[in-house]
Amino acid sequence: MLGAWIVALGLAAGGCTRERPVSWQGYAEGEFVYLASSQSGTLAQLSVHRGQELAAGATVFALESTYETAALAQAVQQLSAARAQLADISSGKRPPEVNVTKAQLAQAVANARKAAQQLARDEAQYRAGGIAKAQLDDSRALADASAAQVRELTNQVAVARLPARAQQIGAQKAQVEAAQASVEEAQWKLDQKRVVAAQAGIVYDTLYRIGEWVQAGNPVVQMLPPQNVKVRFFVPEPVVGGLVAGRKVMVHCDGCAADVPATITYVSREAEYTPPVIYSNETRAKLVFMVEARPAVADAAKLHPGQPVEVRLR
Structure with missing residues (x-):
């Protein structure tokens, strides 16, 4: 009986001293995330409040962007003008301008034909002794000048159909690319005025109020994903x-x-x-x-x- 008691006390003591x-x-x-814009401006919109749960892609705040909107519109117009000029120099002269040169060529061809016929008659008259050598020389010079004018206008028609030189086209293409880069830069600056949450999280604090000036890089919202x-x-x-x-x-x-x-x-x-x-x-x-x-x-x-x-x- 005494042995059982001792065993029971031992078990109880062991149970009480079991280690936690x-x-x-x-x-x-x-690790907080501080949301800021790379651009300066007046805080125009604050879409969140302390304690709010944000979804990824939700708008957090926006800065006033009148200047950036105007700069983007200007860059778009400059790009349009550069593209139009490139198309113009790549297509040669307009059809009405080519038609003017064609009409001048037709007139020159008629004059050259008339001069050639007059030269043939004067050559026959000169052989018969009917005209002086000087008159024959005048007829020959007129025929040569008329033929030269025909060749000149023929080349002008061919040139009018050609685009600008490769160097000019290359230079204008560079202008188009520069204008496109200006549009992208202006669009990027405008996009920076509106900040969205890159990931979901809880807003822990807002550091500015609407109407306050925010320096570039200064955090406006503190959040915790x-x-x-x-x-x-x-x-x-x-x-x-x-x-x-x-x-x-x-x-x-x-x-x-x-x-x-x-x-x-x-x-x-x-x-x-x-x-x-x-x-x-x-x-x-x-x-x-x-x-x-x-x-x-x-x-x-x-x-x-x-x-x-x-x-x-x-």
């Missing part, structure tokens, strides 16, 4: 050797309905002194190693930056 799972102190942290939530905790030197990226942990926080699973993503290679904000009666070592773990995106909303947590291995 080892846990480490830490805190939740957020769920994938940017992480947990930092600190472990003693004897433990750090067994922790590697990819290992699963459980995160406990006050008020959480259940522990949050997370995955270790980073283990520091350098020791540091225990942070003053970390209090643990179970930690005896002065030096600890920082470890980072990230929860799944679906669980990120359960943790809040700055919130104290306890982390244990799964």
